[in-house]
Each structure stands twice: as structure tokens, then as C-alpha cells.
Amino acid sequence: MDIDGPTTRLRAVGGSAADPTSEAATAPIPVVRDGRPAASPADRADRADRDERDERDDRPDDDARSGSAAPSRGRRGPGRARRSGVLLLAVAVLLVAVVGGAYYLFRSLTSAADFDGPGEGDVIIQVADGDSTAAIGRTLESTGVVASVGAFLDAAEQDDRILGVQPGSYQMRSRMSGAAAVGRLLDPAARVGQLEIRGGVQLDDTSAPDGTVAPGVLTLISRATCATIDGADACVSVDDLRAAMAQTDPAELGVPSWAREAVSAADPVRRLEGLLVPGLYEVEPGQDAVQVLQGLLATSTARLEAGGIVAGAEAIGSSPYEVLIISSLVEKEGITPDMPKVARVVYNRLAAGQRLELDSTVNYPLDLQALRTTAEDRGTPGPYNSYATAGLPPTPIAAPGRDAVAAALAPEPGPWFFFVRCQTDGTSCFAETFAEHTANVQLARDNGAF
Template structure:
């Protein structure tokens, strides 16, 4: 017989044997686990903490790598720095960083972009301050008051101060150097005195001071108070403030010796069979006696008188040891004995009598050809009239006095 499978139970059938778990129902789906909300809150908090760390770290990285280090304010104390010829803004900035003036080269370069004048900062010494903002450092570098150590020697200036007949005093080379040494130290301005410089000049071996070799014999034989006369030629120099007197003089003489060599003095003297010191001495007389256009003729007069064995009779030589600036001399002064009395002795003085400039040196090396033995200032602008004979010279003097030239 064919067996028939039992039919599936229907709703009206009896339930199967054993307990049956009643169905669980909730609106919208399954019932949530009680721990799920706690885990979600912890996750959100962790994300926020991580984001905070990322943001904070990013700010640190940004500040470290993108914000230029810079100090704030005007700074404090004093720092002297030197700008040399050809220094770029970056090189100046590096010097400022090394000396503790600014925090970074980048800040200095950035501040410099706002003022093109920084690119033309002149070589020399500047007094700045420690821990300045880059902008403050740039501003102070451009302030003329920050420049220190400036020295300018003009042609005809003597070592010592000189006075005019009206009592006016003109500063000499030693006074000018003294003024250039001034600089602040611990808030107080300090300067070397002219007497300190004079002591360094007289008490220090000339070779140790930087006197060029070609001048050593004459300088050693000279009066120590006058031994450096003429060796500091006209021009501009930079003097480091707060520096010992011997070091200041050595630096100036080294610079001047290089300038004298470049002027052609040494090689030119050899070519005319003279010594550089003799040419320098003669040039100092030319500097004191004539204006630039007349210098070659004045030089010729001196050479002519030396060659003839005649006294030079130059008033500037007589007035030199008297520290007097005057066109004429008095009978009393011309009667004073001494190696600088050109009315009493023949030949050149034992030292130069002033700082000769380039034009005077060139005139001493190449005097204008001519027969003159006399000259006198005959015009108000300083122009001289030249003569071969004393009679001609007397007429020139009379005409000069009549025109009020002296």
C-alpha cells in the first residue's frame, strides 16, 4: 500500500512537546544591547582627543617651521657690529644673529624688504642693542646716530690742534681720532683722549704701531711728539669704539700705509731717485702752501731752492711747531731757532708738517717745469703768483697787498 506522509500542522494543531520560548517583539526592529551606547561615547571622545592632538601638533609644527623667529621690542644694552664693504643683507643678518642682536636672519631679510636703503648701508661700525626685533634693528642701522667710529682727515691737518690769529682752534688729527673713538659701554659714553693717543704714539715702538718700513728710520729719529706727522693721509677711516689706543693707531696706520702705496708714493720716489719719506715731507709743504691748481708750481719752487742750496723760507714751516695757522710769520717767530725754521736752516724739515693729499703727492713726484724761485698768494681765492727773481717777487707782493689778498 502506498503510504501517505502526515500533513503539516496547522494553527489548530497541538504544539510540539517541550517548552516553547515566547517570541520577542519591539517596535521598529530588534531591541538594542545595553553596552552599545557606552562604547559609542568612548569612541567619540577618543576621536575628539585625537583631533585635538593633531591640531595642537600641527600648530606646533607650523610655528616651528613657518613662523619666523623674532624678538620683540627695542632691545637692551649695547652691541657694536661692523659692516664691511660689499656685505649683503644676509651677511649682515648673520652677524647680527651671532652677536645676539636679532633672533633670525630670515626676520632681518623680511624686515629689510620694506626699506631698500638697507642695501646701501655704508661700511663702518654701528652700535645696536641685544635682542631687538628685526624691524627695530633695520631702523637703527639706518639711523645716523647709530653710526660710530667715523674719522675724516682733510689735507693740511696737523697732528696737534692749531689756532688761527683770531683765536679760532681747529682740531688736529689726534683730536679727530679721539672724537671718533667715542662709543657707549654699559650705558656710558667713553672716548680715548688725545693725550692717551699721544702717549701711545710716543711710548710705542713705531714698527709695532704699523709705521711702514720705508719710514721707520726717519720716524725713529724724529721727535716722538711729531713722529707720526704726515703718515695718516687724508681720507675717511673707520675706528672701532672701546679699543685700546695702540690698537687704534695701528689700525689707522695700516690703512694709511696701504693708501700711500696705492698713491704711487713708494714707486714714484724710487723713479726720481728719492726716498718715499722725503717725497712725503715735500708733499706736506706743497699741501700747506698752495691750492690744488698751483701745487705743481709750488713743488717746482721747492725743488729749485733745494737744488740751489737756498733756504726754503716757507712761513708754514715756521708756524708748524707753534701750532699756528697763518699766512705770514712775525719777525720774532722767524728768529726762533729750530729745525723747522726755514729762514734759518736749509733743506727739508725733519718730518712732514701736515697730512698731504693725493694732489700734493703727485705734485711732489712730478713738479711742473719752470725757473721759479718765489711765490706769493696774490688773489683772494688762494691763487699764487710765481717769480724767477726777487725783484719780480717784490712786485707780486706789492700787488697782492694792494688787492687785499693778504
């Protein structure tokens, strides 16, 4: 059968063969085109009529041809476009509202747990060297200071100063809000356990001729141990520190092996003199006296040895502890530019067997800070009286700084045996002979140096 030909009338199966005009026999059978029934003539006529009307609708009418802006009936007018725009805007606003609500709901469900208020009680936390803000937050969370790391980090994002928090101990409280914890860490009053030792300071407090008292190393250590624990101030006392120094085996305290023999033979209440060199230290509050001294000696010994005191002493044929003693004399007797020359005077006198005759050694056991000594004090015998006793004193007499140690390891070459502070800024005049020295002493008086 030609599927493209006109509709063909077939006899219906089961129809009356004798009546070709029966309904079954005369019903048209649609032709199938590409799997779809082909349109009947009536359908094609209807479609042609619709196409003709659409074509008329798409043609511009007389008003359009004459220049009128009236739209054709087949296009959307302005009112319909406005209604579509309003609908789209409404949908957009609704979408924003839904998304925003979902976001705030998500934030409320996932926000970090946080405490309210400034907290309670006392907690000491440690910030280690190199700790990130997140690491500090973990420390605060693990010690019960904040409810979560997230709460602390959320608050920390509001203040860039948190990036400047230094390693050390901080006095905090339990159950602080994240914001309160950030504020407390940034408060200088929260910092505890910080110790600074300056060059020339000795273990015990010293008095000046005018009666003022300068705190010694033991006092400075005691102050650094103070913190508020369970509502009460707690410190390791100077007496506890002195007892720990005198009664604990030097090796247990951490005295370096190159100093143990001399330290063991020294006066127990002075045996750590000079071994705690100048610098910044961290003291962890809550430790006992022995633990505090152990931590400080470990840090100081590392600094001394990193500065080359062991290898340097061997290079000049001396012991590290002797270099430490000479360094302390240089620290007390000269300003930094003069230190290498002062060290040379000490070595020259030791080599010649002459007494050192230094006022600083006489004043040391008297806990006195003074440029001069009295005739009575110089006439009182003792291991630290370098006017009466030859050689070095049994221990250092103060904390020697890096410049003093460097001068003791590399003294400036020269023939000097005498020096005196001859300028008001502390500068010394050096001499080879006693006659030259006498002239320098008179110059010092004339200059008002003493």
C-alpha cells in the same frame, strides 16, 4: 555547441532521466558571449522597450516643434543647472577657506623667531665691505641683537634703504626686534667709528688768528673711537694716543720700513705727522690706543704706496719720506692748480742750497694756522724755522693729499724761486728773481690777498 544559437535545453546532471520535464532538466542555460552570459529573450524584450521609451523622450514634443522653449524630459532644466552652479561655488569657497587657513597655520608655525621692542644694553657690530643683507642679519643674530636672521630679513623687505647701509661700526642693542634693528641701522646716530682726515690737517689742534680752534688728527681719531658701552661713553683720549705714538716702537705701530729711520729720529710727539694721509677711515670702538694707530697706519700706508710714492721717489732720486715732507709743504702752501709749481720752487731752492723761507714751517710747531709770520717767530731758531735753517724740516708738517704727493713726484718744469699768494682765491704769483717777487708782493697787497 554553437554559442550564438538559441538557448538549448540540456539534461541536468543528476536529474531524472526518465522525467525530461523536471525543473533541472527544463531550466534554461544562458549562453556565454565574450565571457559574459548572453541576454535571455525576456531581457532583450525589456531592453527594447526601454530603448523605445528613451527614443520617445529624446524627440521634441508638439510644443518644441511649434517653437515652444519647453525642454524635453530627457534634459536638465534651468533650476537644476542653477542648483549645480551654487553647489560648485560653495565647494570652491570652502576649498579657498581650507587652503587659506592651512597657509596661515603654516606661516604661524614657520615664522622666524623674533624679539619684542627696541632692545636693551649696548652692542657694537661691524658691517664688512660687501656684506649682503643676509650677512648683516647673521652678524646681528650671532651677537644677540636679533633673535633670528629671518626676523631681520622680514623687516628689511619693508624698507629698501637697508641696501644702502655702509661698511663700518654700528651702535646697536641686545634683543631688538627685527624691525627695530632695521630702524637703528638706518639712523645716522647709530654709526660710530667713522674718521675723516682732510688735507693740510696736522696732528695737534691748531688756532687761527681770530682764536678759533681747528681739531687736529689726534682729536679726530679720539672722537671716532667714542661709543656707548654698558651705558657709559667710552673714548680713547688724545693723551693716550699721543703716549702710544711716542712710546711704542715705530715698527710695532706699523710705520712703513721706508720711513722708520726718520720717524725714530723725530720728536716722539710728532713722529707720525704726515703718515696718516687724507681720506675716510673706519675705527673700531673698544680698541686701545696702540690698536687704533696700527689699523690707521696700515690703511694709510697702503694708500700711499698704491699712489706710487716709493717707485716715484726712486725715479726722481729721492727717498719716499723726503717726498712725503715736500708733499706736506706743497699741501700747506698752494691751492691745487698751483701745487706742481710750488713743488718746483721747493726743488729749485733745495738744489741751489737756499733756505726755503716758508711761513707754514715756522707756524707748524706753534700750532698756528696763519698765512703770515711775525718777525719774532721768524727770528726764533729751530728745526722747523725754514727762514733760519736750510733744507727740509725733520718731518712733514701736515697730512698731504693725493694731489700734493703727485706734484712732489712730478713738479712742473720752470725757473721759479719765489711765489706769493696774490689773489683772494689763493692763487699764487711765481717769480724767478727777487725783483719780480717784490712786484708780486705789492700786487698781493693791492688785491687784498693778505
